[in-house]
Each structure stands twice: as structure tokens, then as C-alpha cells.
Amino acid sequence: MASSSEAFAVPGFLLDRRISTRISSWRDCTRRLAPSREGGRNVALLWKWKRKMEKTSFVVFSKKLQETPLQYKKLGDSDLIISEITLGTMTFGEQNTEKEAHDQLNYSFERGINALDTSEMVILATKVAGYSERSTYIRDNAKVLRVDANNIRESVEKSLKRLNTDYIDLLQIHWPDRYVPLFGEYVYDPSKWRSSVPVIEQLRAFQELIDQGKVRYIGVSNETSYGVMEFVHAAKAEGLPKIVSIQNNYSLLVRCKFELDLVEVCHPNNCNIGLLAYSPLAGGALSGKYLDTDSEAAQRGRFNLFPGYMERYNKSMSKEVTAKYVEVARKHGLTLVELALGIRTRQTVCY
Numbered sequence: 001m002a003s004s005s006e007a008f009a010v011p012g013f014l015l016d017r018r019i020s021t022r023i024s025s026w027r028d029c030t031r032r033l034a035p036s037r038e039g040g041r042n043v044a045l046l047w048k049w050k051r052k053m054e055k056t057s058f059v060v061f062s063k064k065l066q067e068t069p070l071q072y073k074k075l076g077d078s079d080l081i082i083s084e085i086t087l088g089t090m091t092f093g094e095q096n097t098e099k100e101a102h103d104q105l106n107y108s109f110e111r112g113i114n115a116l117d118t119s120e121m122v123i124l125a126t127k128v129a130g131y132s133e134r135s136t137y138i139r140d141n142a143k144v145l146r147v148d149a150n151n152i153r154e155s156v157e158k159s160l161k162r163l164n165t166d167y168i169d170l171l172q173i174h175w176p177d178r179y180v181p182l183f184g185e186y187v188y189d190p191s192k193w194r195s196s197v198p199v200i201e202q203l204r205a206f207q208e209l210i211d212q213g214k215v216r217y218i219g220v221s222n223e224t225s226y227g228v229m230e231f232v233h234a235a236k237a238e239g240l241p242k243i244v245s246i247q248n249n250y251s252l253l254v255r256c257k258f259e260l261d262l263v264e265v266c267h268p269n270n271c272n273i274g275l276l277a278y279s280p281l282a283g284g285a286l287s288g289k290y291l292d293t294d295s296e297a298a299q300r301g302r303f304n305l306f307p308g309y310m311e312r313y314n315k316s317m318s319k320e321v322t323a324k325y326v327e328v329a330r331k332h333g334l335t336l337v338e339l340a341l342g343i344r345t346r347q348t349v350c351y
Helices: 027-031 099-109 150-161 198-210 225-238 257-264 283-285 295-302 318-331 336-345
Strands: 047-052 057-060 073-074 081-082 168-173 215-221 243-249 274-278
Touching: 099 215, 150 168, 150 198, 168 198, 198 215, 198 225, 215 225, 215 274, 225 243, 225 257, 243 257, 257 274, 283 318, 283 336, 318 336
Parallel strands: 168 215, 215 243, 243 274
Antiparallel strands: 047 057, 073 081
16 A cells, blocks of 8 residues: 655754754754754654753754664655654553653654654643533633634643743644544444534634744644545635644554545545554554453553543454454564554554
């Protein structure tokens, strides 16, 4: 299958020296690595968080890029070049302590990972939460979350403050404002249709933030082909920013939605939208640890810590399928994780 993002080599200027310096902000970091933004800022950043004198400092290493086997891919129509595996932060503040989070950051970036995936729902944020009647606590005076201009602006301002930066490289809508089947629901239910914020209003709000220098590129998440094309057509018709990414669930256990449908939309010959696959290990199911339900790893896993969490992987045939994948991996001298990530990164960027 053709890749939805073309593979690129790591920028040469990062390979010929080590940069080790105290940096006050993410923008300062990118300025030191690439002082000019003219012609695009194709930067693969490796940074390390350390506590020193009760302040957070960034130590940036470029030599690590010489040692990493990771490939780097250009994301859609953007000039962002990111590692084929990125770091998700969903467990930060819930399953992981702050120290463990720093350890994960250190480990990841020292091995070539140059991008963080964050969300309003998981402490840090580079996503705007979609329609919700339950998560209104993340807004100041909201009775329901919407992806309208006011909510988008508030989300970005709070994200910039939490991230201690003055711009976001990629801002995505976490899930659509309109009704779509989500979180284990696979069949569209017309009775759940509701009025939604027009796509043009959303794009105009993003345009304003881009003009202000607070956002560089935009994307969507948990979207359908219909939704993607609505954004593409509106952007073209109104001269508004085009989405460069879609972040959807995609793994060896969740394949159909992308492989039978979205791949055509995302392909470079069509809309050229980069796919960022989340849950490439199916929430941990494709680690294989849940095959032995009595093991310590299984007992410490999210499926047991949080009853009902991703229960579609417990109630379906996923365990039987996972066991078959284990056999395939062993046949080729691989671990299950290597198989799951290796196949996915051929087509996309994973976290």
C-alpha cells in the first residue's frame, strides 16, 4: 500500500554538531536550531527535560540523530518533518508520575523521537476538544464544548500557557463538532444527528490564529472521509487553511476504516493529508501482555486498572487475532510490538 506521507532524510545541519544550551521556550529552541523560518522549518528536534534550580531547562542533542534507526516523514502538505514514531502523553498525570513522564521524555527524545502528541484532556494540549457535554471543566464558562471560534481561541490560549510557548506547530480538532461514531461505536446512527458548527467558521478561527503566529498548521482527528472532504472543499472554496493531517485509530486490530476508505483521501495523488495513527498497539493489546491474564504485566495494564476501558479489545475476537499475530511475528524473528509498529510505520506516523 502506498504511504500517505513521503519519507525524508534527517536535515543535515542537525548531524554535524551537538547543541547543548539552556532554552527558555520552545520557540527559542527552534530559533537556535533554525534561526530563519524562510522556506520552511524542517527541524527534527531532540530535547531533554531536566529539573535544575527548581526550573525546567531544555537540553537539546543532535548527535543522537546519527544513532537512531528511526525514519522521518514529511507531514502532508506541511513543511513539518517528524519521526515515524512519536510520543503520546495520555498516561501522564494518571498512570505515570511526573518523574516517570520525564523519564519517558528523556528516553524517547534521546532515541530520535521529535514530536509530542498532547490533548486538552491529558494535561498538555495541542488539540481542541470536540463536542462534549461532560468535559466542560476545561473551559471557563461553557455548558457544552463546541468547536466554534470562541472555544478554539480559548483552547489555544490555554494550551500556549501550559506548554510555555508562543506557537503550536500542529493544532488538531480532537473529534468533530458534529455527531460521528466514536470510541468503539462503528455504525453511523442517523438518530444521533445534531446541528454543528459550520466548517467554514472553524477554518476562519484557525486562519486568525495562523495570521497571529500562534498556530502553524491544522489537522483533524477521529474524522471520516466525509468530514475530511468538507474541510478540504471549504478551504479551497474560501481560500482558508487546508488541513495537513488526520489522526485516527489505526492498528493491526483496527484496519478497515483507513485501508478501505481514508487511504484514498489521504494519498498524495489526491488530498495529500498525513495520517497520524494513534493506538498502533491497540491500547496495549498488541503488546501481547493480555494473552496471559494472570501475568503481572496484564494486571498492571489499563484494561484491568480501568474496567470498561477499551473493552472492545476484550469482548471481540481480538485476543484470538493477537495470538495469531504472535505466531507470525515469531516466524519472522520479531516481537509482536516490532511487527505491529513495523507494519504501521510503513504507511503512517505512529504514537
